[in-house]
Amino acid sequence: MALFSKGFRFWKRLSHQSNYKYVGIQEPENSQFWQKNGYLYLPGFFSEDIIEDVNRLVSEVWRDCPPFVVVDDLVTGRRNWMSDLSSDEKFHHCKVNDLYLNFKEILHVALHETLVEVLAKVLGDAPVLINTLNMEKGTQQPYHVDALYMTPLRENNLAASWIALEDAHLDAGPLQYYPGSHNIPVYHFSNGGIHFIPEEMPQWQEYIQSNISTLGLTPHYLKAKKGDVFIWHSKLLHGGAPIKNQALTRKSLVSHYWTLEDSKQLQCTVEPFGKGYWFKRNPHPVPPANF
Numbered sequence: 472m473a474l475f476s477k478g479f480r481f482w483k484r485l486s487h488q489s490n491y492k493y494v495g496i497q498e499p500e501n502s503q504f505w506q507k508n509g510y511l512y513l514p515g516f517f518s519e520d521i522i523e524d525v526n527r528l529v530s531e532v533w534r535d536c537p538p539f540v541v542v543d544d545l546v547t548g549r550r551n552w553m554s555d556l557s558s559d560e561k562f563h564h565c566k567v568n569d570l571y572l573n574f575k576e577i578l579h580v581a582l583h584e585t586l587v588e589v590l591a592k593v594l595g596d597a598p599v600l601i602n603t604l605n606m607e608k609g610t611q612q613p614y615h616v617d618a619l620y621m622t623p624l625r626e627n628n629l630a631a632s633w634i635a636l637e638d639a640h641l642d643a644g645p646l647q648y649y650p651g652s653h654n655i656p657v658y659h660f661s662n663g664g665i666h667f668i669p670e671e672m673p674q675w676q677e678y679i680q681s682n683i684s685t686l687g688l689t690p691h692y693l694k695a696k697k698g699d700v701f702i703w704h705s706k707l708l709h710g711g712a713p714i715k716n717q718a719l720t721r722k723s724l725v726s727h728y729w730t731l732e733d734s735k736q737l738q739c740t741v742e743p744f745g746k747g748y749w750f751k752r753n754p755h756p757v758p759p760a761n762f
């Protein structure tokens with residue numbers, strides 16, 4: 472599929488259209504970049520003001536702990552309502568889930584007009600925002616591919632955007648990724664599907680590791696600046712590097728997108744926002760306290 476049929480002209484057009492400071496991506500010959508590497512890096516995409524709107528919102532959410540916000544506590548490994556966290560737990564590393572369901576500030580960035588155009592090019596269809604995650608610190612998440620967990624109807628019909636809400640120091644557990652790993656043929660679990668089966672993850676890891684060695688792929692670490700955007704493919708191997716300096720934060724917003732066609736086929740309720748869409752659904756269920 473010719474993803475970027477108009478090549479560099481497309482990017483120039485985008486940079487003129489954007490309301491935000493936009494300084495282009497990678498190299499002019501980037502028409503093949505996505506297919507070869509499985510990611511795009513868009514430095515200086517969002518202005519300070521826009522990012523500060525998001526940071527202000529996140530601070531207010533942590534101050535007010537609205538009853539509908541769900542967090543994943545990366546210390547206890549539990550999913551919880553933010554309003555049920557103890558005062559100690561509020562200091563844990565947490566992923567704040569799906570602020571997009573309630574806050575326009577998140578939709579404004581995750582479905583920003585220019586970002587939607589880039590996502591539509593890489594997905595070959597209008598993007599549907601299916602979740603968002605706000606992080607204060609590095610996740611230290613093991614290497615994985617998103618297609619394992621947010622499994623799209625068709626294996627390539629998922630993409631993610633990562634927005635730096637502050638400068639990301641390399642000691643703060645930066646995003647790590649293997650360029651080109653999205654070209655590793657998808658792994659099929661014992662039921663024939665590509666959605667993960669927890670007991671079979673050691674075999675998946677072995678499979679990925681052996682392909683990485685065969686292809687000679689090497690990890691890269693994202694030293695992002697505030698306002699930069701990084702977009703990755705459903706099968707790009709990525710995770711959060713270990714945090715070397717625990718005093719450092721690494722504020723970021725991660726968003727995942729399916730395609731409009733797949734979302735309709737899956738009978739998701741989708742709402743338009745500009746030229747993109749978002750999946751209107753309930754927050755993730757929270758297990759009972761002693762579960």
Ligand SMILES: O=C(O)CCC(=O)C(=O)O
Nearest residue numbers: 610611612646710711725
């Ligand atoms: O920000 C990170 O450290 C990793 C995020 C991630 O892997 C994801 O949301 O899929």
